[in-house]
Amino acid sequence: MTLFILLIVAFLVYYLFIYRADNGSQTVTSKVNRCPNCNSIVEKDFNVCPICKETLKKYCTNCGEKIDVHWRFCPYCEKPIDKDVIK
Structure with a gap:
């Protein structure tokens, strides 16, 4: 027992x-962060994918902070993101 x-x-x-x-x-x-184009593993700080050169980050035109390409609003200054401008 x-x-x-x-x-x-x-x-x-x-x-x-x-x-x-x-x-x-x-x-x-x-x-894990992955590239939306080629699905390669990327660091969260990368601006472009090192494999296919897909743009992963851009800068807000209002405050200049680095933001994700897919975001619709800047989380820092709340400005709507213009999809045509990639800086």
Whole structure:
């Protein structure tokens, strides 16, 4: 009976501390920045993709902060982004 209880406790410890921790870290690594054109892994600070030279970042024409190409508004100055201007 004691061995059975120890096995149950070992399984619970494994599940709570090891199995769940390993699965939680996989969700963090799945949030990798990728190029929308060629799907290559890119750093979040890159302005262009080093593989296909797709523009990833541009500068807001109002405040000059670096912003994502797909954003519709600048999060810094709240100005709507003109899609034609890529600086």
